[in-house]
Amino acid sequence: MRVSGSVPRVLSMLPRHFLLSLLLTTSLAPAYASTRDANPLSHDDIAWLRRDGFDLDSASVQRYRALGRSRFLDEQLDSHTPDSLPPEIAALISSYEAVRTPQEQLIAALEDEQKRIKDMPDGDAQAAARKAQQQHANDLLQQAQQAELLRAVYGSNQLKEQMVWFWLNHFSVYGVKARIRWVAGDYAEGTIRPRALGKFKDLVMATLESPAMLEFLDNAQNAKGKVNENYARELMELHTLGVGSGYSQQDVQQLALILTGVGITPRRDQPLKLGPKMAPFYVHQGMFEFNPARHDFSDKVLLGQKIKGSGFSEVEQAVELITRQPACAQFISRKLAEYFVADEPPPALVARMAKTFERSDGDISKVLRTMFESKELIASTGKKFKDPTQFVVSSVRLAYDGKPVANAKPMLNWLNQLGEPVFGRLTPDGWPLEATGWASSGQMAKRFEIARAIGTGNNQLFTPEGSPKVGAGFPMLTTRLYYDAIEPQLAPATHSALGKAMSQQEWNTFLLSSPDFNYR
Numbered sequence: 001m002r003v004s005g006s007v008p009r010v011l012s013m014l015p016r017h018f019l020l021s022l023l024l025t026t027s028l029a030p031a032y033a034s035t036r037d038a039n040p041l042s043h044d045d046i047a048w049l050r051r052d053g054f055d056l057d058s059a060s061v062q063r064y065r066a067l068g069r070s071r072f073l074d075e076q077l078d079s080h081t082p083d084s085l086p087p088e089i090a091a092l093i094s095s096y097e098a099v100r101t102p103q104e105q106l107i108a109a110l111e112d113e114q115k116r117i118k119d120m121p122d123g124d125a126q127a128a129a130r131k132a133q134q135q136h137a138n139d140l141l142q143q144a145q146q147a148e149l150l151r152a153v154y155g156s157n158q159l160k161e162q163m164v165w166f167w168l169n170h171f172s173v174y175g176v177k178a179r180i181r182w183v184a185g186d187y188a189e190g191t192i193r194p195r196a197l198g199k200f201k202d203l204v205m206a207t208l209e210s211p212a213m214l215e216f217l218d219n220a221q222n223a224k225g226k227v228n229e230n231y232a233r234e235l236m237e238l239h240t241l242g243v244g245s246g247y248s249q250q251d252v253q254q255l256a257l258i259l260t261g262v263g264i265t266p267r268r269d270q271p272l273k274l275g276p277k278m279a280p281f282y283v284h285q286g287m288f289e290f291n292p293a294r295h296d297f298s299d300k301v302l303l304g305q306k307i308k309g310s311g312f313s314e315v316e317q318a319v320e321l322i323t324r325q326p327a328c329a330q331f332i333s334r335k336l337a338e339y340f341v342a343d344e345p346p347p348a349l350v351a352r353m354a355k356t357f358e359r360s361d362g363d364i365s366k367v368l369r370t371m372f373e374s375k376e377l378i379a380s381t382g383k384k385f386k387d388p389t390q391f392v393v394s395s396v397r398l399a400y401d402g403k404p405v406a407n408a409k410p411m412l413n414w415l416n417q418l419g420e421p422v423f424g425r426l427t428p429d430g431w432p433l434e435a436t437g438w439a440s441s442g443q444m445a446k447r448f449e450i451a452r453a454i455g456t457g458n459n460q461l462f463t464p465e466g467s468p469k470v471g472a473g474f475p476m477l478t479t480r481l482y483y484d485a486i487e488p489q490l491a492p493a494t495h496s497a498l499g500k501a502m503s504q505q506e507w508n509t510f511l512l513s514s515p516d517f518n519y520r
Helices: 007-012 016-027 030-034 043-052 058-067 069-077 087-095 103-119 124-154 158-170 180-195 200-208 211-216 230-240 249-258 312-323 326-340 347-359 364-372 375-379 388-399 409-418 441-456 480-489 492-499 504-513
Strands: 262-264 283-285 288-290 300-302 305-307
Touching (some): 043 058, 043 069, 043 364, 058 480, 087 124, 103 124, 124 388, 158 180, 158 326, 180 200, 180 211, 230 249, 326 364, 347 364, 388 409, 388 504
């Protein structure tokens, strides 16, 4: 059929929303739409890959297509594979004082500054010095938070990045308490990250010896005659066994006695002096210290098993005993399945994961393999609501696919608005994993505002930190990734909404706000 008259005249007769829909689905990326991959990934492949990482990006899709699911998972679960980042992002993270400076130096500098301020006369100068020190502390915490967000967006091993976030939330510390702002960067980079895919008991021991955890849950004050049960209780209730798993208040008390003397090395003018009987029991590594002079050496009974008073080896025995409990395998397996699969994960899947946990002595990578090779993971497609971190990180990954983002401050600001910044949970139970914690009308309204900010480019993601020049432009989401892996999976209602967008920016906003994107 031939259309008479000029093309502009014919087009002017069509409804505006039809024209924009036509433009957004064809002319914005005609090469992508017309040259979709001849062998596209299946619906199950895409669903699986969206759970493996913080949603999709081109690099992950290409790597998955090249290796296949089994080899791709092997690569992701290999804890020896070094983390890879774009050079610009690696350099930015390395520039952060909270990351590049050993925590011992940061704390020593803090104590020197505290002494200097204390010796100052009362007045404006002292007040200004205190304010500057407070700002420095806030800057260090913000750097630690931004480093984790940048790694989440750009880390090549997306499964590991999810696990780092998962464990930071599971072994949660509140950044604002005491001196945690000075050691938060090391807690993420030196304690959690290297062990995110290893043995669970090693992760428990590492958090137990970290100054961030010892300060947050008060075990640095736990000593013979002045027992503090706070950490012992949370270690069993929140970190390993879970509520209602069979341990008693007496077990908490006994574990607290075992943990006496476990603390942070104080700054001393003179070396610690211990008698010949106590000296062999002293343990010191970095900022961690086991001081036998503060330890209760009596025999204890924990979970029905006698632990002879023997110093720090009691702590090692206790962690071994706790993490080998069937309740621990069940508790950790369920939390992992709750994060990755469903708010109410299938009991049969959790049981298989727990069995793997027990057989492998708590090997996290093996438990994850059981879960990622399960039919239940695929069956839950589109039913797991993204928490704020998953939403923000996945939105940025999609919007700026393959392009270095030089400024993580907007991302951190959005997470503060949504109420889920890392190191921001006041209580030690971590942020909720289920949808009910994040799906209120107020939450959704904020989420839509963030989608609009990202979709319209109304943010500073393209502005390098410290640069006076504000980056411009909005993302183009109609890419090959969209046409190959996202568009074929969208629901009819989402297709309809996208067709009514009046601009590319509005189209971006609609996609990032859609149920298809907010569920995975």
